[in-house]
Amino acid sequence: MQLLIIDALNLIRRLYAVQELRNPTAQAAQIATSAALIQAATRLLHQFKPTHVVAVFDGAPTGFRHHLYPDYKAGRKPMPSALADHLPQLQQDLWTLGIDALLSDTDEADDLIATLAATLSRHGKSSVIVSTDQGFCQLLNPHIQLWDHFNQTALTAALAQQKFGLNVEQLVDYWALTGVSGSNIKGVPSIGPKRAKALLTHWHSLDKLLIAHSQDKAEQTVMTHKDQALLARQLVKLVDDIELGFNLQDIRYHSLTNHS
8 A cells, every 4th residue: 555645735835836926816826726736636646646645734723842832933924815715625626636634623734744654654554745844854764755746856765864964863863953944943052964963973863962971062062952952852853643533444545537
């Protein structure tokens, strides 16, 4: 089996941004976005021929990360109101293709996606996550790949290792040190990508670094900001064991040809 997981708002917001520029009115942009989404989803179904498929939406305005860190995602540009108003129609557009929508009042889409992919992976089953969000790289393994629809490229664990110069297992610690600006997660002051990579290459993990008694300036900086690094790690790490409340049979893909 193969599960196709669409990070719905990641895909839709990019499609809408293009249509917003091309179309003179919000209504025209909405209609064009529906057409673009149907085209994109149809292409994905043809490319991956999944046995199961789901589009995961963000339904939780505040989750546990906001409670841990109230400034989480602060400053992020809000969704255009015309797009927000059109989301029910876009979900219906996907439904007409046999793609159900999944959203939660309490959990972020990223954690729902992580739970789906990781659960299958633990049973030796494959999934493809359609998203440009590099945070999903922490999930990559032989059973999970990340697909960038816009560049038509796949990111596997091996390619992620080449890209970051670290093992996939080290990426959460890497982002804990550097921070993630798109989510307004602060890392350790003065620790950028190059220094974070060097520290993790030497110590292998944040935990080992934090128990080291080093005189190195960068390592002492991490020790000084230990609480900040550990909070950032908690915010960056995806939750992969949410109780989903449905089984795989519910998201089995039945194409139009199956009904004929």
